[in-house]
Amino acid sequence: MMKKMAIITSYFDGESYGLLGPQMAATVIQENTPYECIVIAVTHSDDKTVLKKALSGYFGREMPIVGFSSLSGREDLFLFAKALKAEGAVTILAGPQSDVDFSGETGWRDYPHRFRGLSECFSFALQGPAEQAIPVLEGIANGQWRNASGLLYTDDEGRIVKTPRQSWKNKFLRRVRWNNLYRVGRAGLENPTINSGQVLQHIGCPHAARAKLIEVDYPYHLDKKGDKKIRLKFRGCSFCDVSSDKGFYGALNSETVLSQIACLPEDSDGRKISFELINENALPGLPLLIRESSERGMSLTQINLTLRADWFLSNENYLREALHMARKLRMRIMLSSIGFESFDDRILRNLNKGLTVKTNIDAILLMRRLKNEFPLQWAYSNRDGANHGFIHPTPWDSPETDFNIQQVTASCRMHSDILPAHSVPLIIHHASGLADWIREIETSEKMLFERYVSVIGWWREALLGRY
Ligand code: B12
Ligand code: SF4
Structure with missing residues (x-):
């Protein structure tokens, strides 16, 4: 037994x-x-x-x-x-x-x-x-x-x-x-019916492979002038749990990835259910993955991608190749999540996102252009179920950053297709890069911020006092 x-x-x-x-x-x-x-x-x-x-x-x-x-x-x-x-x-x-x-x-x-x-x-x-x-x-x-x-x-x-x-x-x-x-x-x-799965291709994230020294601003409610900084070394985005948990281990071999695709359940037409490909830089290998799946007789319905804006832009040629293949194979590629995180350069720097507002805007323009060229094969918008990352509020929100974000989101008409229904507030897990930042502030300013189980409060109301 x-x-x-x-x-x-x-x-x-x-x-x-x-x-x-x-x-x-x-x-x-x-x-x-x-x-x-x-x-x-x-x-x-x-x-x-x-x-x-x-x-x-x-x-x-x-x-x-x-x-x-x-x-x-x-x-x-x-x-x-x-x-x-x-x-x-x-x-x-x-x-x-x-x-x-x-x-x-x-x-x-x-x-x-x-x-x-x-x-x-x-x-x-x-x-x-x-x-x-x-x-x-x-x-x-x-x-x-x-x-x-x-x-x-x-x-x-x-x-x-x-x-x-x-x-x-x-x-x-x-x-x-x-x-x-x-x-x-x-x-x-x-036993519920599962309609979407995931396939692992990268363990961790390549952005977390390199350490970088960053000067992070104090929260706006503690330093309105923006003079005070904390210098810290981050691997990957400062808020990211993946970078602190997995760092970057590398890619799995293609046999392993194809074997995972073979395990996915099939729908009533005998096609693999849609899946999220876990790889922040998936485009260079995407045409080969689609070709090899097809050569093994696996019929795919939809691949959902979660990408960084910069790697999306720099690998446009691979994506186009994959979209042409998708047209032949009658499948879809959906950009289900790009972590834009912010449309203010100061906030992006504090998050150690490693890219600028301009990169985010260029990515949005490319997403829209591709929709015109591949209307049936390409999906990217919130109406298709995509959920792009937008972190708000953050500790660095000021009248100036609010103005910048409003300007950019309005001029690019982002509410229609890009912005999620609700933004996500900055969450500082106690083991993430930003947890070191808030602990440094606690020590140098002799302050205490409240803990909400494993999350550290950064907002004014979370300030428990000074010691
Ligand atoms: C795919 C994915 C999803 C999928 C599936 C999630 C899943 N739990 O499998 C979906 C889209 C559903 C999802 C949803 C959410 N996710 Co998610 N997701 C991921 C992602 C991109 C990959 C995870 C993954 O599959 N890795 C590959 C597998 C093989 O690794 P693994 O999970 O570590 O599992 C291995 C081991 O840890 C171990 N293991 C795992 N469980 C167990 C249990 C036992 C008993 C044992 C012995 C071993 C073991 O075995 C596995 C194989 O070796 C990660 C980010 C990343 N790149 O890692 C975020 C991540 C896991 N998600 C996260 C979050 C926050 C969420 C959501 C809460 C988001 C939201 N607000 O809606 C929900 C929560 C749903 C849930 N309960 O998981 C966080 C988790 C943070 C945390 N502290 O737990 C991560 C790390 C991203 C982040 N924010 O930084 N997510
Ligand atoms: S947020 Fe995304 S890009 Fe940044 S380190 Fe985490 S997984 Fe990589």
């Missing part, structure tokens, strides 16, 4: 996407250990009592081993994990940022207002590739789990011990069982 494991992950009501990270992890576990492993996607509105009942039904007499991944900072799920652990389940925090979220913010023992981590909610954390769970699961049975790689756990003296993590291997990134995702329904666990 198979042993059992479940992975709980955060989800949004009414959605129908797959979750590559947790679903790939469940696949690796199920195919390489004696454990059956499923993923349960939990929304804010799901009733935890019903979820608990579903878990008891699933585990039966087996010891519950419950992984948690991609929780999006949700406190209700941290508390749920804590309650399960108190009842004797093994709870594992895994996926992006699991190491820093388990161990807590830099210096929290000296500064009690800082985020103290989630070590009380989880039996241990597992950071990095999913295959590290193989010896852990063997070790749970014989008590030797602490020897595995990528682990964080609390020792008898209350110290957090960390074992070195393994590197990514193509071998374990080839397969995803997309039918292992469940939602909690009235009748227990239900």
Whole structure:
């Protein structure tokens, strides 16, 4: 009889996407250990009592081993994990940022207002590739789990011990069982239909490969003149969790990527469901990927791209080649997200975006030109479901930046096709580059900013006072 494991992950009501990270992890576990492993996607509105009942039904007499991944900072799920652990389940925090979220913010023992981590909610954390769970699961049975790689756990003296993590291997990134995702329904666990998936081509982001020294302004509410700066070294964009979590590992080989495409479910016409290609610089390899998929008899419907504006512009020729192929193959390419982030150069510099407002505008003009040339093959607009990154408010908003942004967005008529319905405020995760910036301000100005679980408040109301 198979042993059992479940992975709980955060989800949004009414959605129908797959979750590559947790679903790939469940696949690796199920195919390489004696454990059956499923993923349960939990929304804010799901009733935890019903979820608990579903878990008891699933585990039966087996010891519950419950992984948690991609929780999006949700406190209700941290508390749920804590309650399960108190009842004797093994709870594992895994996926992006699991190491820093388990161990807590830099210096929290000296500064009690800082985020103290989630070590009380989880039996241990597992950071990095999913295959590290193989010896852990063997070790749970014989008590030797602490020897595995990528682990964080609390020792008898209350110290957090960390074992070195393994590197990514193509071998374990080839397969995803997309039918292992469940939602909690009235009748227990239900298998939803997934309409879009993801395919991993780059681990991390090339922009995070290079460190750069940046002078970041103080928040406007603390320095209206804009004279005070903090000098810091950033790898990648200063707000980005990908750059701090994965850095840049590189590209997966094309066999691995094609094998992932082969795993995607098919629609009623026998075509692969649409997928997001995870690669910030996907254009140079896109024509080859489409050709090879087609040569292997895989019929694609839509590839969604998430690109940087500068790499989108500099690789226009590859995109045109891919669009001509798309025309022949009757498929679509959608630019589902460009991280514009801002239309003010000072804010872009503080975010270490590595590009200017001019690059963002040129990218928008190219997106629109391509729509005229390839109306059926190319999609980019918010009306098509694209969601381009626009971070607002930020700590550096001033009457001047507001004026600049309004000028640019109005003159380029961005509301019609580019701007999302709601901008996203700047979120500073405690392990991101900007977290170092706000901690520097706290120390030099003897100030305290409030923590909202794993996120640091930067706005005026989050200022708790001076010490
Ligand atoms: C594709 C993607 C999505 C997809 C699928 C997400 C998913 N969870 O698979 C969609 C579009 C649905 C999505 C939605 C969101 N995403 Co997203 N997404 C990404 C993206 C681009 C790639 C993630 C990925 O698939 N990587 C490849 C896989 C293979 O790596 P992985 O996830 O780390 O998983 C490996 C290991 O970590 C491990 N692992 C993962 N889970 C588990 C569990 C167990 C038990 C074990 C043992 C191992 C294990 O196994 C995997 C294989 O080795 C990343 C950015 C990036 N470039 O990495 C952001 C990212 C993961 N997303 C992020 C966010 C914030 C979101 C949203 C909250 C955005 C929003 N506000 O709507 C939602 C949340 C939905 C959710 N619960 O994930 C953040 C996560 C930050 C954080 N602290 O958790 C990231 C890092 C981007 C960022 N903002 O910096 N996202
Ligand atoms: S925000 Fe995008 S471009 Fe910037 S480091 Fe992160 S993944 Fe790379």
